[in-house]
Amino acid sequence: MKAIIFGVLAMAATVVASNILVEYPLPGVLADWLTYGAFTYPVAFLVTDLTNRARGAGAARIVVLAGFALAVVLSLIFADTRIAIASGSAFLIAQMLDVTIFDKLRQATWWKAPLVSSGIGSAVDTALFFSIAFAGTGLPWDTWALGDFTAKVIMALTCLAPFRLLMAVVTPRLNAEPAQG
Known part of the structure; x- marks a missing residue:
């Protein structure tokens, strides 16, 4: 239970930090391509994947759902409302997808499950988050999304x-329960 609580807190802290940092583009020429949030959010996939490896897909889902709930509440307080809503939507879908893919690849070479699940989850998260959070704002969200996804792949x-x-x-956990959903 201690590991689950630690995972939930780590997940929530990562997401809230990322939701605050995504509002700050990098300086100079990179301002149209990257925000600071691109470097913190991939840690959420690390938390999910380690929980999945250690405790199985069920425990990883608990960490994602509880971390999601806590992160959304805190993000509504500390980040822009539109970002909190976009983050919550993208996070839940991408992280649950990550859990399922990781679980299906768990028996493969040690690096395959975290790399493939994080890569696919990152693509889904980036597409959903940036289109919900920034479409129609006049901000360079399309290049931020491309830069963000590139940073997520590098971070993965x-x-x-x-x-x-x-x-x-x-x-x-070699004999984890089958993935659901």
Whole structure:
């Protein structure tokens, strides 16, 4: 239970930080391509994947749902309302997809499940989030989405190292329950 609570808190903190940081573009020439949120949000996939590896898809879904609920409430307080709604919508769909894909690939080579599930989840999250949060605002949301997705892919590759290191701490659940949904 302690691991689930830690996962929920880590998930909520990551999402709230990302929802605040997405409002701040990088300076200079990168301002039309990236926000600071692109570098924090991929940690949510790391949290989901580690929970899935250690406790199975059911526990990962609990972390996603509870983290989602807490993050949306906090984001409504600390971030723009439109961003909180977009984030909540994109987050829930992308993270549940991540859990399902990871669970189906769990028996593959150690890097395949986190990389593929995070990559597909990131694509879905980026498309949903940026179109809901920024379409019609006059902001460069299409290039932010492209830059964000590129950063998420790079971060997914970068997060493989901590995932591999943390696998030594968590016991992989080889016989997890079948994915639902």
